[in-house]
Amino acid sequence: MSVVGERLQPTLFERSRPGRGGDKIPHPPKDALDRLPASARRKTPPALPEINEPEVVRHYVNLSQLNYAIDTGFYPLGSCTMKFNPKLNEWAARLPGFATLHPLAPDEVAQGTLQLLWELEGILAEISGMQAVTLQPAAGAQGELCGILMIRAYHRSRGDTERDEVLVPDSSHGTNPATATMAGFRTITIPSAADGGVDVEAFRAALGPRTAAVMITNPSTLGLFERRIGDLLDAVHEAGALAYMDGANLNAILGRFKPGEAGFDVMHFNVHKTFSTPHGGGGPGAGPVGVGDKLLPFLPSPRVLKADDGSFRLERPHERPTSIGRLRSFVGNTGVLVRAYAYLRAHGGSGLRQVSDDAVLAANYLKHRVGAAYQIPYDRPCKHEFVASAAAIKHKTGVRTLDIAKRLIDHGFHPPTIYFPLIVEEGMLIEPTETESVETLDAFADALIAIAAEAETDPDTIRSAPHTSPVRRLDEALAARHPNLRWRGMVGADTPCPD
């Protein structure tokens, strides 16, 4: 029924043959496990694949060829900031001094890493205008959880236990309300104003003694700077609530706007967005969190401290009882943070400001070009990303944004973010970043314009796209109705290996 396509690969399990592979590890003494009670031991070895190394290598090299990646092409993915991942950073993270260090090693053995982490905190604090930074959270979403838990601790510490609501705009990233729920809060969603920005009056009406926090992305998920942010922050503080900034869009405002100085109480960074650490097919990332004075006592533990003699150490258990504790093991995704540190030191203050200048210019240029064939719902200068709509194309030809996205694949591009934020019909959120050449931007705009024209003459080809990728459109309903999430059984010697 289902055929393994010609450029596709069999699974590891189909490659397996009894007796293959191994010889990496010396053989243990035969009685090595005799001292363990029989009841605790496996009855049969795990049915893991047995494959010789040359085939393992071919498997993973060939599989990698089925992937689109920044190193193969442009990702105009709004909200993801898919900038080039500097190769120096991979070298740095792999230095044995960094890579082999055990996280529970005594401070005196870890001075290099501790110094790097301490310096990184300082750099992020300066960028954000915050008082202090924790590097502990493993991702932006975990940073959000950290921030919201600190806000909860803050209110509790003041004896204020009535605040059980978090307000978010309807354009917010899904992690914001999900985070609020995880922390035990109710989410109130506030519709945006007609110009795409926060509706301050609507927020004012919803703010009150039950509001713990407001979570805002600035620039917004539409790529627009929140012009009324000052008024909103005032309203939030007047209501006794705190303001959280989702820092996913920081690439737009480096050196131009410091959230902490503007009045935000807490924010997270996505180092795998703004600071170039690789996405790795879905992760890892890191989500450091910056705080102002109010939340300083509640930072997760341990903090990285500098002693009077210039040495560095980790905070000890119980040293700061107001801490919310820890959200993960050990100190943080240090390997990722080394990469972010290298990126930040390479750019320096002037370089980072240049990053935002270039990112914003590229986005506005692309918006200008794409606007020739698509609607631009918000007709003002954007920041590092912009939203375009294919609603008119859909009404006229039946071709939807989803189809246009799939057709872009045939033009050699990864699609932009689609149907996010939810408030734009047939929306595409496009973010070029600062590391693309103008030739690439023009080629992408040309492709989008060509597809818009094709929609009028040959919509069927678009609706059945992509045609040139290793696999074509997938039956996602089948995958969800009858989930096959695990390979069962190893193929025996009588079934030939597909390659």
Next chain:
Amino acid sequence: MVPTDLRYTKDHEWVRVAGDEATVGITEYAASQLGDIVFVELPDAGRKLDQHATFGVVESVKAVSDLFAPVSGEVLTTNDALTGAPELVNGEPYGDGWMIRIRLADPAETEGLLDASAYDALIAAG
């Protein structure tokens, strides 16, 4: 034009009344908005539902929607066929894609529901 022998809610549920029992499902409009339905989460038999309360969840590939009780009552049975074939909701939304059967707590509640033409007008307005 939706079936005229049913009553409807603004949340796109339908109700077929037979004596003091009612069968509940979602409309074709709702099913097509959701797309290919992959899973339906339904309450256990015996559960008491208040009108407008959530009684379950319907999940498609790209969306999830709560199901709201159009009337109050006690759940008598649920449609087991939906476990293996959730696509029945797409294919036969008013027939084999039914979801729950309840004993009405207050038959008068059905008077307040939309009739076929009112529901048609609702979805035409978009």
Next chain:
Amino acid sequence: MLEALGIADVDALFDDIPVALRASRLDLPEPQPELELAARLQGLADRNRTDLASFLGAGVYRHWTPPAVDQLLLRGEWYTAYTPYQPEISQGTLQSIYEYESLIGELMDLDVVSASHYDGAAATAEAALMTCRATHRTRVLVSRAVHPHYRQTVAAYFGGGLEVDEIPLVADGESAGTTDLAALERLLADPDRPVAGVLAGHPNFFGLLEPMAEIGRLAHAAGALFVAVVEPVSLAVLAPPGSYGADIAAGEGQPLGIAPQYGGPYLGLLASTDALVRQIPGRLVGMTTDVDGRRAFVMTLRAREQDIRRDKAASNICTNQALLALAASIYIATLGPHGLRDVAALGAARAAELELALAAVGAPRLHPGPYLNEFAVRVPRAREVHRRLLDRGVLAGLALADIEPDDVTLADALLVCATEVTTSDEIARFAAALEDVLAGRPPIGVEFGAGAERSERPRAGAGSPR
């Protein structure tokens, strides 16, 4: 581009930032060209000591990673790829995640494996939350012998109205250091506070094997789910969670070919029975076909995730640890089942050697029960001994008082481990150095790491607490 936009300079594009809120400049060091930056980074790396004979485990373990793993990981198509939301051009990532789910599922003997969580601690906390969602109860019990960081993480995740209670450990006798079954039974018996989940580690934090089947039976009898917190390499030789009744298994995948890196990025393992598939947070990849009938892989059951369910999502997780899951898969594929078994068995053999060597110089085991490759030894003034061993080039595991300062029963104990990379030479060195330290002999002719100053400089508290 400026010309096309008809503006003179890029400042015009930032006019919408209110004047009062504009930043002046970034007060940061100047940009560094690559050559200089590389020297700076090398200098920092060199300030860490890499020359110690290490017996430190406590949740992160040294193993030999075949170079094939990292060389494959360095392919740009793997590490610079985005999340596979466009499956047509992400079959590499998607198939590798499906294979990872299958490999871990086989190791765990459980049906459903999430595409990864941040680390063992977060996976454990998510597992605990799963038990509450699935049972509609609000209380979990966690064995005191689960890793302290994991317990603290569960506590942080549970701060909003959910309860966590600790199951005490047996104090003396054959089962000392393991979960107290009688106490567990009492905790489960409270009719007003029904339990959603029971969590225990295997091996536990002290390296000891636990009576997992019994713990599971007690949990199920009380209507609670059973979560096993496990170490993946051990699963090559120990009975897996699925075989002793675990509903959910969580753990740390770092030992599967991932370097210690001072804390991460690591790999949170989370697996469950089929019955809990809609409760498991995180991404899932499944098999399907494309319009032409080709076999293909795609992220599925997505409606559970934050971008669709938003405030009703099971978890807020978005970014995961995909690249580390790939590393683990390549490691398992390269070693194979026999290689993985050899890693576990060789570690056990070295650990037995270590036990004898340390006992011979006056540091016997703290607990009598069976262990795989990690155990605690009794050493007077353990923190100070640890410090003095460091001076002699030995990282003598973890002084347990550093991670559990309030537990007086652990004040004079070191947690040590051995793996397949531990040599008999290193073991001999450790034992000899320990003998010297216990006898009060000063160090002679010891190598010092870069920048280390060995004098009687007073430090606030001996050792480095965590």
